[in-house]
Structures are given as C-alpha cells and as structure tokens.
Amino acid sequence: MTPELPISQAIAEAAQAVRRRSQVTPAIAIITGSGLGPLADEVEAAITIPYRDIPHFPESTVAGHSGALVLGHIAGQTVVVMRGRLHFYEGYPPQAVTFPVRVMHALGARTLFVTNAAGGINPGFQVGDLMLIRDHLFLPGMAGWHPLRGPNDDTLGPRFPSTLGAYDQGLRDLARQKAAEQGLTLREGVYAMVAGPSFETPAEIRFLRLAGADAVGMSTAPEVIVARHAGLRVLGMSLITNIASDDSDAAPLLGEAGHLEVLEAAQAAVPRLTRLARAMIEGIGSTE
Numbered sequence: 001m002t003p004e005l006p007i008s009q010a011i012a013e014a015a016q017a018v019r020r021r022s023q024v025t026p027a028i029a030i031i032t033g034s035g036l037g038p039l040a041d042e043v044e045a046a047i048t049i050p051y052r053d054i055p056h057f058p059e060s061t062v063a064g065h066s067g068a069l070v071l072g073h074i075a076g077q078t079v080v081v082m083r084g085r086l087h088f089y090e091g092y093p094p095q096a097v098t099f100p101v102r103v104m105h106a107l108g109a110r111t112l113f114v115t116n117a118a119g120g121i122n123p124g125f126q127v128g129d130l131m132l133i134r135d136h137l138f139l140p141g142m143a144g145w146h147p148l149r150g151p152n153d154d155t156l157g158p159r160f161p162s163t164l165g166a167y168d169q170g171l172r173d174l175a176r177q178k179a180a181e182q183g184l185t186l187r188e189g190v191y192a193m194v195a196g197p198s199f200e201t202p203a204e205i206r207f208l209r210l211a212g213a214d215a216v217g218m219s220t221a222p223e224v225i226v227a228r229h230a231g232l233r234v235l236g237m238s239l240i241t242n243i244a245s246d247d248s249d250a251a252p253l254l255g256e257a258g259h260l261e262v263l264e265a266a267q268a269a270v271p272r273l274t275r276l277a278r279a280m281i282e283g284i285g286s287t288e
Ligand code: HPA
Pocket: 117, 118, 119, 120, 199, 200, 216, 217, 218, 241, 242, 243, 244, 262
C-alpha cells in the first residue's frame, strides 16, 4: 500500500485493475490458509491475477502461499479466491494484511469464507479435524496491532464496529448441515490469533486454553474484523494440523519440522475440506 494515498482510492485502484482482467462480479470471497491453496483449483473458468500485478497489494512470502487472486465460479457461485494470504509475522502492518479483503468487498463480495491451519488446544481435537470458528481471541488486536487503528473512513464502515455475531449464525448452521450430509465430523470452537512466527510455548498454550481457546493460529482475526467493518457475512473454518503441546518438558521440534507438519496435515485434508467447501459455497446463495 502507498501510505500517503487515501485508503478508499487505493481500494478503488486495486479493484479497477482486477476488473480489467476479469468480468466476474464475485458474490463470495474465499481466503485459503497454509497448505489449503488447492481450494483455488476448484475455480472454473479461472482468471488468476498475481498479487504483484494489483496496485497497492503486498506480496505473500511464505512457502505454501503463492500469492494470487483467482476469479471464476465454484458450484454455480461467483467467487474470488485469495490463493495465499498475508500474515502479520511477514512484517506487514495489519492494515496491509487486510487490504485484499477490502478490495474483494469492492469487487462485489458480500460473504467471506476464511480458512486457516491451526494448532489444536481443545483436548478433544485430533490432527485432521475441521473446526467451525464460533468466535475468536484476537491477541495482537487487543494489544494494539489492530487493522482499524487510526483515522476511520466512514465510507468503509463505522468507527466502533460491533463484533457480536461476527461468525454468522446462519452460515454456521449451513456448515453443520452440509457436514452432517457428508458424514463428516465438524468441531466448533474459539480460534485464538497470535502474532507468530514462533509457535507457542507450552505455558502460552495453557494460558490460551484458560482463556477459552480451542485452536490457535497466526491469521484470520484481522481479516474477519475488516470484513465485519465492511458488512460482509463471515464463515470461518480451521483445519487442525497439529496438536499444540502444553507440556513444558516436551522434546523440541527441529528446524522447519513445525511448518512442514502443518503443510502435510493440510495436504491430507484438502479433499475433505474441498468437498465440504463446495457444498457450503453452493448453499450460501440460499441463506442470503
Ligand atoms: N500455532 C500457531 N499457528 C499454527 C499452528 C500452531 O500450533 N498450527 C498451524 N498454525
């Protein structure tokens, strides 16, 4: 983002650049989490626009996140998919992390379906579980790293947006119904966002569990806040890619093992998540 430019102008310029490449007016915006980029392969008649071709878009830098917007259709619905999201830990300020959400809203999206990879905190969770997000703990936001900090542009949303019902009740009902139809176990819980990039210490995991968290990750909350600010309905889903250890005497993971574990678990779950996502996307139109 160019800091001196008014945010509304930056959004308009980015949306205009996307419209020049694709005529699709997306009803649903989708953000794919770590290793879940293959969801973007579901898009039919896809137009792929690398982030670097869109003015004011930051570049995604993490392995497993090749950054592009993909526009087209999934299950009869018009969609825009962020293949690869931006993270606070990459060095972007929260305003940059959430800029694409504002652009997808400007393109026409009225629903955000956000996915992520997360560590399981709830003792009942297993690797590979899908968790519908009921609510979140936005730790960086509570500490001041908040995407709506600074002057508010009233054309984008209110100064003090409510976060009650941020994770839409109707969309959660739909997700439960579709999961049941597919014979798929769907967990539900509170997602805690931490800044990363280090994984949590066991003491931090115990702290988060006491605070009511069922899963922990390094994304999602800022995008959801900005989506709600813009009036988008939100559906959030975590894939539990690892169990976060609460044992301070546990053996250390070596090198990149932590992130590789996340990507491997994500890869294994992609077919299941894709099937559920397709059914939900198909059904989202009928809940509006
Ligand atoms: N902690 C934080 N972020 C994550 C984790 C985790 O255990 N797994 C996947 N993303």
